[in-house]
Amino acid sequence: MGGDFGPRATVSAAVRALQAHPRLHLSLFGQQPALDEALAQLPRGDASSLSRLTLHHSPAVVAEDAKPSSVLRGSKDSSLSMMLDCVASGEAQAAVSAGNTGALMALSRRALGTVAGIPRPAISTAVPTRGKGHCYLLDLGANVEADAGRLVDFALMGEVMARRIDGLERPRVALLNVGIEGTKGTASVREADARLRDFNHMDYRGFIEGDGIYSGHVDVVVCDGFVGNAVLKASEGLARMLIQRVQQTFEAHWGSRLVGFLARPALRRLRGELDPVRYNGASLLGLGGIVVKSHGSADAIGFAHAISRAMQEVREDLPSQLAHELSERRPVIASVACDRGDSGTDARCQTNE
Template identity: 70%
Template sequence: MRIAIDAMGGDLGPRATVRGAAGAALQDSRLTLQLFGPRACLEREIASLPRRLAAAGSRMEVVDAPGEIAPGVRPSDALRHGGDSSMALMLDCLASGRACAGVSGGNTGALMALGRRAMGTVGGIPRPAISTAIPTREQGRCYLLDLGANIEASSDRLVDFARMGEVMARHVDGLSRPRIALLNVGAEGIKGTASVRQADARLRELPGLNYCGYVEGDGIFAGSVDVVVCDGFVGNAVLKASEGLARMLVARVQATFEAHWGSRLVGLLARPALRRLRGELDPVRYNGASLLGLAGIVVKSHGGSDADGFRYAVLRAVQEVEHDLPRQLARELGEARMDSISRVGATGGDDRQ
């Protein structure tokens, strides 16, 4: 199983991505990795892998990519000038079938734009959505989408997101009937924007979908649904606010124990529990957002991820490969869309913008 890695994406540079990729390769012996970036730089990183990761070096191949997509570059500029970048060449490798998934920690907008150009979308999806799993109560997880690829979303797009999330949760996570919800400002039917209310009406009628209606923001973490759908502006704001709040709370937990557990004994006793706690709250364990709807598997690693986070993103890509996610999406969404088109033909209504 060959995974293509944009080794230059991410704020921490190629050391984090190369080490993270190496960690994933050690964890899964099927993997071989193609690393895209300036050859000399990446070969140096591979040569200086720490001892515990060094064995993965033999399964890592460098593909020279002199260019780089800067974090602030507009998608249109990335399309125009980014052809020799590690991100674009990684995606080309994926599009040509030489790798079965790609991972990048770089500029999301550029990744989306270059990914669409290189591969296109499946199942009639006009534009991919970004989704990531979020930890919930009872050690569960919930997919939230969209996270920023579509800052405004018509009811049609919200329905697409629900369908894609459902397919992902069913195939990748093995849930037989994933519970799908729409994010809204109240649980009552009268609330929300027109597109949310229209999407609600359409989701209620979709055959085979385990649609649970509206949830409010706290419903994302309640563990009572498996997929929560919203437009990309809302999803992005909610995800980043959650990251910020979790960081603040973990810092406060730590400060509380440092302030009040003066005694050496108690401090020592508390340390392992606090370490475990930090681990459980760690967003790194949930790193790796899927570009759902693309005709290929691309996982976006959080820009600020360290090697450990990047490793999770690579392993997320592996999971999607194992379940052949784009093919499932193409098959199921293609069918759904045919149904929908015939229904629209019969009723004459479609709110696509």
């Protein structure tokens, strides 16, 4: 029910994904009339793929602007809650949603808990880099403040993801800072840097500055959720502005618009590659299950991409891998009381370290 396009995008994406993946089964959670309407609008297709689609009527819907605290107190029969219960019970292996991120995070923590003493999951997505590669950036807003211990967690989780999902042998990990010298930055990033230097199994590259995210020189960039959120959203805004200016350049500055016309397919391809400056599908890392957040502005193709992302994480059993590697490599000093999201009322990271 979430995202800018609602069931129109999610239902169409579901059918697209079922056709592309013959062994995929999907459950859709939402208000039955809306789901039926979206299904009815689809072109008649392959009936066999629809046999792998199950609709679940959810009476309630979590509003885009609902606070996580009120969502936790609220209805258990919202589409988000019902979807996550289905993962918690083992009936489904992963959840994908374009809904309210804070609510998704709070409900996911309650339904699935976290692994290896992680107090609060991190959100991560891949951004495109030079050389047509990509780089995972985390956290993107779940932890608006992060002490050194949390930054180290993010580095460990990002590294596991890049290794398992992308098959990189030794992902290159870096900490985002205002300079590359060891004396720069906050106490948290300096302390995290010192700790990460002791991780011999990790290809830790030290500090990078903001431009390093797009350089193609590293595979994982770690920062607190405030910084990551600001950087990602600023990048989206800048990319949209730049693409608009490229188009205006071709529309306005030519006596004949022939060149603009000829350039159109190239510009369309470019926009597809770069707008909105991330591959759709952000992973909630550190949960006891797989949850992928689709961007609110994603269309059916984008949402289908987020479904593929979830499938990759299922194939690699990412939560178990994270639990295993974090337990091995991370000194477990967080209190167990943090393991389950109990209140979720505070948007900040509440570590018990």
